[in-house]
Amino acid sequence: MTLDVAQLCAQLIRFDTTNRGGGSSEGEREAAEHVAAILQDNGVPPTLLEPAPRRTNVLARIPGTDPSLPAVLVQSHLDVVPADPAEWSFDPFAGEIRDGYVLGRGAVDMKDMAAMTLAVLNRWHVEGRRPRRDVVLAFVADEEDQGVYGAHWLVEHHAAYFTGVEAAISESGGFSFDVDGVRLYPIGTAERGTSHMKLTAVGRAGHGSRKNAQNAVTALVTSLARIAAYEHPVRLTPTVEAFLVGAGKALGVEVDLDDVDGTIARLGPAAKLVENTVRCSTTPTMLQAGYKVNVIPGTATAQLDVRTLPGTIDELEATIDSLLADGVTREFLEHQPAVEAPVDTAWFAAMAEALRDEDPAAVVVPHCLGGGTDAKAFSRLGIHCYGFSPLSLPAGFDYRSMAHGVDERVPVEGLEFGVRVLDRFLSS
Known part of the structure; x- marks a missing residue:
């Protein structure tokens, strides 16, 4: 049956x-x-x-x-x-x-x-x-x-x-993505690494009504504000570069690899497929501090969703360290490196051929996943x-x-x- x-x-x-x-x-x-x-x-x-x-x-x-x-x-x-x-x-x-x-x-x-x-x-x-x-x-x-x-x-x-x-x-990967009648089919050949972090601020506990230069909450939120505002540098992987070149050609968009942000802006809706994969990201997602409104806690913690590109982990750690306020330390909760598969293989070619057999108008491009x-x-x-x-x-x-x-x-x-x-x- x-x-x-x-x-x-x-x-x-x-x-x-x-x-x-x-x-x-x-x-x-x-x-x-x-x-x-x-x-x-x-x-x-x-x-x-x-x-x-x-x-x-x-x-x-x-x-x-x-x-x-x-x-x-x-x-x-x-x-x-x-x-x-x-x-x-x-x-x-x-x-x-x-x-x-x-x-x-x-x-x-x-x-x-x-x-x-x-x-x-x-x-x-x-x-x-x-x-x-x-x-x-x-x-x-x-x-x-x-x-x-x-x-x-x-x-x-x-x-x-x-x-x-x-x-x-x-x-x-392998799903169609329509851009003004052009059907892109991104095949995942890479994904960013997952290196989630926990930040811990240690200060001096005390009464909420009194001046306290060692407020753990203040040190933590200061660090998080710096991290959230920081824009990590562009780091092009082979997969992302191939995507920009292939998608740009299919969509008739000028591709300038010296101006990646400008190139992405010209991709229109297809920018969603690549905008999160040209940089590392460090996104604050969880906060925990205090147990009563009139008590300054001795510790405060936060967690960061951290995604890395190949070869960037040392640079990222140094950046995070430079953004932390006094009294704030970091530790990895999870550390899985980025992965990347080759594009120029018979495997990728066979996937592209199978897609084009069913959709002759398919434009197949490699793709880096922002997550894992x-x-x-x-x-x-x-x-x-x-x-x-x-x-x-x-x-x-x-x-x-x-x-x-x-x-x-x-x-x-x-x-x-x-x-x-x-x-x-x-x-x-």
Whole structure:
């Protein structure tokens, strides 16, 4: 029986796999068991692995017709970020299909990719086909936190499952982005590093009504104001430079690599795809201080969402240190370096060809992700990781606001397009 990709996506959304961080998650086991059952029904024996109770990962390998070829990894995460039903116009976990869209949390991040992968495998099973090379599958837990129960744990404890894998595909790339009738398809070939920090200000506790030159709160907010106002210098990576050149040519925009900000401004709507990836960023996101309004606390803390570009970590640390007020120290909460895969490979060429086979007008460009994915884990095994979760999207559809946003949804036609593209790429 042929499985419908929209129904597969809706079924996955109905498993509430909310990851609240700190080791707390819901529904990952049930979703993993559902995926495993579909794999088994389609002739692909699954392996379920749990580093902790209910934090379930599903692995499988489909043998190719030519075992001499390097394998490809297709990886998806089954967990999602929280969704407050009071903010949504529909139930985020009902998995409805309405007005040409699949609705719900995870529709684009990233149960769509999981559903498209399963639909491709079902096609192969029904039609009696096999791929040319081994296809390794990983449906993992915990991507929406730090991956310690998912991809990073698998890499550290079960690396043998990925023997022979040369390249991997996953989320955040291969979607269409319409700019005045020009359809760009950015394929993720890089992503910024994640180096989140905690700042701690230590001062002298005292009465709120009295003068205090060692106020920890004042030292902390002074530091945060300096950090928030600081503009990090432009640092062009090969991926970002290739994006600017390729997108500029397609859009008829003058590209001046000595004036990157001016070039980005001329890209119009396409600026959203690159503006966050030409610099490091240090964004204050969390504050904690005090326990009573008339008491000056002895300590105050803050956390920074820090994203880095390759080769910039030493420069960034020195910059942060220069912006801290007296009595304020810093420490890393997480430190995962930036990753970058080569653009001039047969893998990238095959992805571009698969997109153009379905959309001859596709303009394929490399893309650097502003955030992070499980590519940071799998790249540690020497695997070239690409963001390639193909979708054809209607003009004006704000895809980038869907992930982690309210009223997340994905077009059914986009999913069907993605299945055809993935089938072409993985079969060839």
